[in-house]
Amino acid sequence: MRDFPRAARRGATASAAVTAALACAAFGGTGTGTGEARRSPAWCKPGGTLTARAMPQRVKITDCDLRGRTVRGSNGLSAVVPSDGTSLVAHALRTDGAAELRIGVDARAGEITIATRSGRDPQGRPRHFRAAAAACDDGAHRPESSKWPKGTTVQWRYSPGTAGLPRDPIAKGIANMVNANTDCTDAKKFTPPPDIGENYAGQSDQGPNVTGAAACGKRDQANTFGWLAMPDAENDVLAATCTWFNGATTVETDMALQTQGRRWWTSGTCPAGSYSAEAVATHEAGHVLGLAHIEGTEHAELTMAPAVASCDDGPATLGKGDYDGLIALYGGR
Numbered sequence: 568m569r570d571f572p573r574a575a576r577r578g579a580t581a582s583a584a585v586t587a588a589l590a591c592a593a594f595g596g597t598g599t600g601t602g603e604a605r606r607s608p609a610w611c612k613p614g615g616t617l618t619a620r621a622m623p624q625r626v627k628i629t630d631c632d633l634r635g636r637t638v639r640g641s642n643g644l645s646a647v648v649p650s651d652g653t654s655l656v657a658h659a660l661r662t663d664g665a666a667e668l669r670i671g672v673d674a675r676a677g678e679i680t681i682a683t684r685s686g687r688d689p690q691g692r693p694r695h696f697r698a699a700a701a702a703c704d705d706g707a708h709r710p711e712s713s714k715w716p717k718g719t720t721v722q723w724r725y726s727p728g729t730a731g732l733p734r735d736p737i738a739k740g741i742a743n744m745v746n747a748n749t750d751c752t753d754a755k756k757f758t759p760p761p762d763i764g765e766n767y768a769g770q771s772d773q774g775p776n777v778t779g780a781a782a783c784g785k786r787d788q789a790n791t792f793g794w795l796a797m798p799d800a801e802n803d804v805l806a807a808t809c810t811w812f813n814g815a816t817t818v819e820t821d822m823a824l825q826t827q828g829r830r831w832w833t834s835g836t837c838p839a840g841s842y843s844a845e846a847v848a849t850h851e852a853g854h855v856l857g858l859a860h861i862e863g864t865e866h867a868e869l870t871m872a873p874a875v876a877s878c879d880d881g882p883a884t885l886g887k888g889d890y891d892g893l894i895a896l897y898g899g900r
């Protein structure tokens with residue numbers, strides 16, 4: 568089945584043979600030879616990227632086997648649908664908001680579900696402007712679809728990319744989340760810390776499983792965080808994080824900070840128009856641990872708010888809701 572998209576690209580001369588191969592692939596091999604093979608829907612094109620807008624939110628694998636195919640959401644995010652039974656969430660943090668693409672694979676039920684969410688979409692109810700609550704008082708938090716088992720030490724590898732940017736702010740960002748670093752207490756930490764750990768396991772020569780378009784690619788079982796040139800990403804993308812999960816348990820996360828056309832504040836005073844690498848890495852580490860965005864202007868001071876301004880290092884320290892969310896997921900250590 569995996570050979571199918573390549574076969575389809577061979578061209579029109581082989582079209583008859585390719586069509587037969589498609590029927591086999593699309594129906595999982597069950598429809599052939601019975602004389603009652605169903606036609607796949609028109610949107611289920613044999614090659615290239617499929618558009619979520621054109622397909623139902625719930626797809627029967629017997630109608631169109633999306634596993635291994637790239638699906639693009641209405642908010643511009645895309646991901647390769649996992650073929651190993653895991654589901655995934657793709658996050659992109661943008662200069663003007665954030666976006667999510669969720670692909671649920673339920674092999675037992677034979678269904679794949681696709682959902683997108685974007686900070687730029689209308690939020691249903693009109694949003695009235697409200698002054699942001701102080702980060703130390705705002706307890707709002709929202710869990711992702713999955714988390715690590717309580718007490719896990721998340722082993723991660725660093726991918727340096729090619730832009731000569733340092734590891735330090737990314738390592739600090741992950742530590743900020745795990746250690747619940749904050750400006751809200753004299754000790755500069757919330758206590759107790761959540762029962763989740765992290766460990767730097769060395770440099771990666773593979774890179775994160777994030778594509779040049781800031782899409783989630785095929786996973787490789789290693790948690791890889793680092794810098795990546797994503798030349799095909801939309802202009803406003805700062806970072807992308809992909810989480811793969813089985814049931815409600817996270818099995819892999821990868822994080823990439825955009826180096827292409829983006830200036831980063833990594834030490835000293837902030838060069839105008841740059842973004843704090845530590846702040847962005849802290850926010851992305853929240854996704855790695857299972858925190859979702861908290862939308863709404865009244866929550867704009869939280870690390871998990873879906874936006875970060877240039878030269879804003881505020882998200883590098885946790886607000887009450889960020890901490891409460893970690894405790895809700897993992898309990899105290």
Ligand SMILES: [Zn+2]
Nearest residue numbers: 658659660665
């Ligand atoms: Zn985010």
